[in-house]
Amino acid sequence: METFLAALMLSAGYNTAVVSIGAGFLGAAAGAVGAFVLLRKRSLVSDAVGHATLPGLAAAFIVMALVFGDGRILPGLLAGAAISAALGLFAVDWITHNTRLHEDAAIGAVLSVFFGFGIVLLTVIQSLDTGRQAGIAGYLLGSTAGMLRSEAETIAVAAFAVALAVFILRRPFTLVAFDPEYAAVRGVNVRRTDLLLMAILLAVTVIGLKVAGLVLIVALTIIPPVAARFWTDRAPHMVMIAAVLGAASGFVGTSLSASAANLPTGAVIVLAAFALFVVSLLVSPVRGVVAGGLERMRLSRKVHERQGLLSLARGEPIYDGLTLRVLRRAGHIRADGVATLQGRAAAAAAQREEALWSLYRREHPQSAAVSPALELNPIAEVLPPETVAALDRALPRVTATAGQPS
Amino acid sequence: MHPAELVAIDGRTLKRGDAGSPLSITGLTVTYSGKPVVFSVDVTVPAGSMMAIVGPNGAGKSTLIRAALGIVPRLSGDVTAFGEPVGKVRDRIAYVPQRASVDWDFPATVLDVVVMGLYRRIGLLRFAGRRHRATAMACLERVGMAGFAGRQIGQLSGGQQQRVFLARALAQDAQLYVMDEPFAGVDAATERAIIEVLRTLQAEGKTIVAVHHDLATVPVYFDHVLLMNVRAVADGPVATTFTPEHLQATYGGRLAPAQLDDIAAALAGRRTAAAS
Amino acid sequence: MSAEFLQLSLVPLLVGMLACIACALPGNFLVLRRQSLIGDAVSHVVLPGIVAAFLVTGTVAATAMLVGAAAAAVVAVVLIEFVRRVGRIEPGAAMGVIFTTMFAAGVLMIEQSDTSGVHLDVEHALYGNLESLVWFAAEDWGSLTDPVALADLPPQLARLAVVTVAMVAFTIVAWKELVLSTFDAGFAESVGARPTLIGFLLVVAVAVAAVAAFDAVGSIIVIAMFICPPAAARLMTDRLLPQIAWSIGFAALSGIAGYVLAGYGPLWLGFDASVSAAGMIATVSGLLLAVACLVGPHRRGSGRSGATV
Numbered sequence: 001m002e003t004f005l006a007a008l009m010l011s012a013g014y015n016t017a018v019v020s021i022g023a024g025f026l027g028a029a030a031g032a033v034g035a036f037v038l039l040r041k042r043s044l045v046s047d048a049v050g051h052a053t054l055p056g057l058a059a060a061f062i063v064m065a066l067v068f069g070d071g072r073i074l075p076g077l078l079a080g081a082a083i084s085a086a087l088g089l090f091a092v093d094w095i096t097h098n099t100r101l102h103e104d105a106a107i108g109a110v111l112s113v114f115f116g117f118g119i120v121l122l123t124v125i126q127s128l129d130t131g132r133q134a135g136i137a138g139y140l141l142g143s144t145a146g147m148l149r150s151e152a153e154t155i156a157v158a159a160f161a162v163a164l165a166v167f168i169l170r171r172p173f174t175l176v177a178f179d180p181e182y183a184a185v186r187g188v189n190v191r192r193t194d195l196l197l198m199a200i201l202l203a204v205t206v207i208g209l210k211v212a213g214l215v216l217i218v219a220l221t222i223i224p225p226v227a228a229r230f231w232t233d234r235a236p237h238m239v240m241i242a243a244v245l246g247a248a249s250g251f252v253g254t255s256l257s258a259s260a261a262n263l264p265t266g267a268v269i270v271l272a273a274f275a276l277f278v279v280s281l282l283v284s285p286v287r288g289v290v291a292g293g294l295e296r297m298r299l300s301r302k303v304h305e306r307q308g309l310l311s312l313a314r315g316e317p318i319y320d321g322l323t324l325r326v327l328r329r330a331g332h333i334r335a336d337g338v339a340t341l342q343g344r345a346a347a348a349a350a351q352r353e354e355a356l357w358s359l360y361r362r363e364h365p366q367s368a369a370v371s372p373a374l375e376l377n378p379i380a381e382v383l384p385p386e387t388v389a390a391l392d393r394a395l396p397r398v399t400a401t402a403g404q405p406s
Numbered sequence: 407m408h409p410a411e412l413v414a415i416d417g418r419t420l421k422r423g424d425a426g427s428p429l430s431i432t433g434l435t436v437t438y439s440g441k442p443v444v445f446s447v448d449v450t451v452p453a454g455s456m457m458a459i460v461g462p463n464g465a466g467k468s469t470l471i472r473a474a475l476g477i478v479p480r481l482s483g484d485v486t487a488f489g490e491p492v493g494k495v496r497d498r499i500a501y502v503p504q505r506a507s508v509d510w511d512f513p514a515t516v517l518d519v520v521v522m523g524l525y526r527r528i529g530l531l532r533f534a535g536r537r538h539r540a541t542a543m544a545c546l547e548r549v550g551m552a553g554f555a556g557r558q559i560g561q562l563s564g565g566q567q568q569r570v571f572l573a574r575a576l577a578q579d580a581q582l583y584v585m586d587e588p589f590a591g592v593d594a595a596t597e598r599a600i601i602e603v604l605r606t607l608q609a610e611g612k613t614i615v616a617v618h619h620d621l622a623t624v625p626v627y628f629d630h631v632l633l634m635n636v637r638a639v640a641d642g643p644v645a646t647t648f649t650p651e652h653l654q655a656t657y658g659g660r661l662a663p664a665q666l667d668d669i670a671a672a673l674a675g676r677r678t679a680a681a682s
Numbered sequence: 683m684s685a686e687f688l689q690l691s692l693v694p695l696l697v698g699m700l701a702c703i704a705c706a707l708p709g710n711f712l713v714l715r716r717q718s719l720i721g722d723a724v725s726h727v728v729l730p731g732i733v734a735a736f737l738v739t740g741t742v743a744a745t746a747m748l749v750g751a752a753a754a755a756v757v758a759v760v761l762i763e764f765v766r767r768v769g770r771i772e773p774g775a776a777m778g779v780i781f782t783t784m785f786a787a788g789v790l791m792i793e794q795s796d797t798s799g800v801h802l803d804v805e806h807a808l809y810g811n812l813e814s815l816v817w818f819a820a821e822d823w824g825s826l827t828d829p830v831a832l833a834d835l836p837p838q839l840a841r842l843a844v845v846t847v848a849m850v851a852f853t854i855v856a857w858k859e860l861v862l863s864t865f866d867a868g869f870a871e872s873v874g875a876r877p878t879l880i881g882f883l884l885v886v887a888v889a890v891a892a893v894a895a896f897d898a899v900g901s902i903i904v905i906a907m908f909i910c911p912p913a914a915a916r917l918m919t920d921r922l923l924p925q926i927a928w929s930i931g932f933a934a935l936s937g938i939a940g941y942v943l944a945g946y947g948p949l950w951l952g953f954d955a956s957v958s959a960a961g962m963i964a965t966v967s968g969l970l971l972a973v974a975c976l977v978g979p980h981r982r983g984s985g986r987s988g989a990t991v
Contacts, residue, residue: 043775044719051902099975100511100983101713104774105913108718109971112906116964119809119903120944120957127948127955140808141789215726215808215902216789219782226765226775262793270786277779281769289768295440303482307433307446320433320484362655439770477871493874501872508866511983512714513922522862525873531855558920560983578873 008255015152016258019144022156023211023269024251027220029163030204031246032170034221035228035239036197039177043225044107045092045198047218049205051111052088053081053139054118054214061125061136071125074151074210077139081214082206088114089198142213142266144254151210158207163243165200170239173197178235211254213266219273220246227277230284245280249273301326302376308332309350312339353379356391363391426489428453428498428582428613429474434483436466436473444470445637447483451582451615456608457630458618458644462657465635467617468504468586475501475584487582497526500580502571504587510560516570517555520545523577545576550599565596572600583607585616589623601627624648688820691945693839694812694898698963699937700842701895705907706933707849708887710926713912714864719774720759720885721908723781725892725901727751727758729807730788732896737795744837748893755889758784759882810900812941812959815839838897845894852887853926856880861922899960910967911936917978936967 037043060080061071071077088110095106125136137143144152166173175183176193184190201221208217228241253269285291300322308323309332318324318337327333332343339347357375360383380388429451436444444466451457459467473480476492487495500523520542521534528534534542546552549569554562562570568588575583583604589597604614604627618624624631624644631648632641633656640652650670705721712718728751735750736742758780766776788807819825819834826832853860863870863877870877888908895904915928940963945956975981 038772038775041772041774043772043778044722047719047722047778095975099917099978099981101913101916101975102716102718104716104718105713105909105916108722108905108909109913109968111722112902112904113910113964113968113971116809116903116906116961116968119900119961120965123957123961124948124955127953127957137805140805216782216786218778219786222775222778222782226769226771226779229769229771264789264793267786267789267793270782271790274779274783274786277783281765287769292440292768296437299437299440299442300481303435303442303446307435307482320482322482472868475872477868496872496874499872501869503866503868507868509714512865513916513920513925514861514865515921518861518922519865522865522869525858525862525875528858533857560920574869584872 006259008252013258015147015149016144016255018149018152018156019147019211020251020254020258022152022159023144023254024247025156025159025163026204026208026211027224027246027248027250027269027273028243029159029166029200029246030208030217030220030250031224031228031242031244032163032166032239033173033197033200033204034246035225035235035242036173036177037201037221038225038229039235039238040194040197042103043222044104044218045089046201046205046221048088048092048107048111048114049085049202050214050217051118052091052114053085053206053209054115055121056080056082056084056087057136057139057209057214058118058121058125059084062121062128065125065128071136074148074154077136078206078209081139081209082202084114084118085202085205089202138213139209140213140215141264142209142211142216142269144211144258144265147210155207155210158203162200162203162207165203166243169193169196169200170236174235174239211250211265212269213264216266216270219270220250223270223273223277224249227273227280230280230287232286245273245276249276299376305330305332306350306354306376309343309347310354312343312347313351352395355395356388359391359394360387363394426453427451427486428488429584429615430486431470431474432484434470434473434485435481436469436478437481438469442481442636444473444480444634447634447638449632449638449641451613452630453613454608454611455630456604456614456616456628457632457641458616458624458628459632459634460618460621460624460648460656461634461639465656467634470634471501471584471586471615471617475499477501497578498581500575500578500583502575502583502585502588505564505567505571505590507586510562510567512559514559515555516546516551516557516559516562517542519559519570520573520577523574526578542573542577545573546570548576549573549603563593565592568592569596569599572603576603581612583612583614583616585614587617587619590619621653685820685822688823688825689817691941692820693815693817693836694959695938695941697815697836697838697842697898698812698941698959699934700839700846701898701904702907702911702933702937702963702967703930704842704846704849704891705895705904706911706929707846707853707926708884708891709908710912710915710922710929711860711864711884712888712908713916715881715884717773718909718913719777721888721892722905723758723762723777724755724885724889725896725904725908726781727754727784727788728889728892728896728901728904730754730784730791731893732807733788733791733795737791744841748841751893751896752886752889754784755892756886759885759889806900807896808900808902809958810896810898810903810960812898812963813956815898838894842894842898845890849887849891852883856883860884899963903960903964906964906967907933907936910964910971914967914971914974914978917974917981920980932967932970936963936970940964940966 037046057077057080060077064073064076065071091110092103092106095101096103122136172188172193175186175188176190180190204221205217208220212220224246225242227245228238231241232238249269249272253272254265257263257265257268282289304323304326308318308327311318324337327343328335331340332346333339356379427450431447431449434444434447435442447470459470461467469478472478474485485492487499517539521538524534524538524541528538543552543555546555549572551566551569551573554566559570588600608614625648629644630642631644633639633652635656639656640647709721712721731751731754732747735746739746761780762776765771765779766773815836815838817835819831859875859880862875863880867877892904895907911929911932914932915925918928919925941959943966944959944962948955948957
């Protein structure tokens with residue numbers, strides 16, 4: 001715990017501090033870019049990108065081991081990873097556009113085949129005695145332990161650069177992600193913006209390899225944006241929230257992982273992001289489960305109560321179990337189903353409400369778009385008083401023909 | 407709205423809609439993401455009628471029939487078909503979804519799709535046999551598609567796809583046909599062919615309910631109409647229900663006067679046809 | 683030669699082939715339903731399932747692990763559906779949230795628990811170890827009928843054989859429902875063909891196949907077996923039964939060719955080592971898919987809609 005706090009306060013050693021800050025920037029960039037990708041409904045493309053880095057990593061390792069005698073040179077490995085990830089991305093796009101197969105199959109095929117081929121190359125590395133496989137294993141699941149100072153600095157600087165790039169490009173990205181056609185009208189080159197978005201996704205993935213690992217890096221571009229989705233319906237806000245959540249997961253996850261043995265960085269970052277997701281899912285007042293569930297229950301009660309009261313008013317029998325329960329709990333009917341005095345009054349009131357609303361709809365046909373749920377509220381609370389008064393005056397003519405409540 | 411038939415079951419009195427009606431819906435409410443898309447709709451389809459469900463985009467027409475058939479969950483309401491819960495009378499109901507709702511790139515032939523209509527008759531753990539294929543062929547014949555039986559469904563035009571869907575419904579040999587926009591995006595010849603088949607069905611005493619978009623043809627094709635916009639605005643015989651007033655209430659004043667004139671003309675045509 | 687082949691190669695060859703076929707069968711429907719990534723998700727969550735089973739039972743008994751993995755798959759699917767519905771989030775993203783988290787939890791559990799001395803490590807989980815399935819009791823071809831020698835067969839073979847048969851049975855028994863619910867779920871519901879239930883059973887079938895194949899080829903290469911043979915088959919024909927036949931053919935070919943290339947390919951190139959058979963199987967299945975993409979007679983769809991830009 002103490003080491004964790006120390007790491008959080010950036011006082012657990014230079015490397016840890018640099019990596020934690022770098023992971024924070026990386027998380028912010030991943031969250032933001034992931035939000036755009038989510039809006040484009042292409043979230044799992046990043047899964048293909050992540051897995052597709054493996055053959056490039058392994059090939060770069062082999063080449064460097066043969067040429068320089070040491071395969072573990074970070075920039076070289078990342079370059080190799082970027083090249084094969086770009087190939088994977090191109091393959092997904094090509095399959096989707098040139099065959100009848102859909103993107104899901106293309107993503108699945110690319111991620112598994114590239115990964116499989118990467119494993120083949122890993123076994124080749126094992127058989128070369130020059131390099132140790134350990135040099136590359138850290139890239140599978142992410143490991144910041146024993147990172148060189150230069151590596152930590154490279155990652156932090158690159159992550160900062162990518163985060164900056166996302167920040168600069170946020171406007172065209174938002175436009176294209178939200179409404180490509182409108183963006184095109186506004187003069188944004190959609191194809192080029194999409195390519196840029198994918199390039200940044202690729203950069204985030206490659207930079208994050210050493211920190212989160214190629215199997216789990218996809219989580220950083222998916223979980224924070226999905227969590228952000230619960231807090232807002234507006235795209236720009238969502239991008240910002242995703243960036244903040246991503247930064248928090250990256251920073252906290254990396255610090256936590258550095259504070260004890262046996263805490264693999266990638267896994268801890270993902271679990272930190274998931275914790276933020278769960279919190280968002282449950283308690284967000286906008287789209288959270290608790291708020292949504294309560295809202296649905298409330299609406300369901302209201303609908304059943306209104307329908308039940310109208311049935312009472314018309315003297316029709318009620319058979320729906322929930323309707324009966326709602327009426328009984330509200331004291332509108334007795335246990336045997338007979339309406340109470342209060343129930344009869346409420347029924348009459350409901351019928352009057354209904355009559356007012358239907359009169360309003362008839363006289364203002366252009367307002368047909370008014371949400372029906374709104375009409376479950378007393379009309380006086382929704383419409384301006386003078387409108388209600390006018391409706392009230394017109395009402396007697398209507399109810400006279402519609403029959404009186406029993 | 408309609409007199410409710412009371413049926414005594416287990417000593418309890420249960421309302422089961424209008425026992426005579428092929429489809430009776432009471433208080434049906436459906437919400438998507440907390441927003442009602444169908445709200446407290448009551449409608450009873452008279453036996454032997456051909457009823458159009460009409461309303462603007464997003465009025466919940468498709469949702470109404472999908473909820474009525476139990477394809478999407480409902481928040482409240484009661485639906486009966488032939489006086490029974492829908493789940494008990496699936497043999498007597500044929501549903502024709504929107505053509506665009508399926509992937510026509512699916513690896514199947516025209517005949518394969520029509521044979522799907524025989525699902526309930528083939529039975530569990532059995533496969534379609536020669537007899538079933540013959541039935542399916544006969545249904546294709548009725549929609550003028552017999553020559554296409556071996557064709558891959560992706561090679562069909564929109565109109566041909568719609569005919570295949572109709573043939574699948576015919577294969578079900580139902581009493582109630584519930585169709586979601588059967589005329590959407592089809593050519594004129596197909597539209598005529600479909601309406602011919604529907605009229606034959608009606609003559610055989612079958613009931614047809616169809617979501618329909620083209621206001622001008624409502625009085626020509628249908629004898630009953632349900633006007634809805636999330637809630638039901640009006641339902642009943644076309645002659646008395648399909649009025650400019652109700653249409654304005656349904657479309658929220660968004661109908662152009664020219665459109666209303668067209669409808670009035672079509673209605674007048676229908677009345678003269680009925681009178682002669 | 684023959685004794686060596688029987689001891690070292692026969693079982694991996696059969697296991698690889700059966701794993702490919704068992705996965706390709708339900709994979710056909712995943713691809714048609716545009717749910718290929720369910721295979722992705724399910725394969726990833728096999729890891730936490732197995733680790734959890736190990737932590738609970740304390741043994742590496744096959745049954746416990748199979749049950750654990752299958753349970754994890756079901757939990758994952760339920761959670762994905764929950765997140766998708768409640769959050770109104772597209773299925774891909776919902777999957778991404780759940781399977782990466784469960785996979786991360788699995789990795790963490792492995793690292794945190796003391797599994798030294800037990801054969802449970804992350805690398806093995808990721809890409810399996812087909813080559814370790816040796817049959818030392820085999821002496822010659824006669825061993826194939828010798829009950830004593832047969833009893834020494836690696837249990838993975840029998841397990842995969844059973845699972846393959848189960849996949850064939852599932853495909854046949856639920857054929858009409860699978861086809862109906864895949865093509866037109868709304869219609870399927872209206873005729874009482876229970877598309878939701880069928881969709882769930884398909885996921886369970888995928889989970890069972892993934893778990894059985896996982897042991898041999900690891901959790902990520904399994905995805906290639908679910909997707910590549912059916913996807914390639916989709917480009918060869920426009921009829922469902924022939925498509926499934928093609929996919930089985932491609933699957934068997936990937937399994938056999940992949941193993942042979944992994945074992946002997948480097949030798950042919952003059953290297954004295956072999957490479958990962960599981961990886962090579964995935965590579966071969968990918969090459970077959972690539973060829974089908976380039977020359978498959980039905981590689982272009984007819985009435986395609988909803989292509990992403």
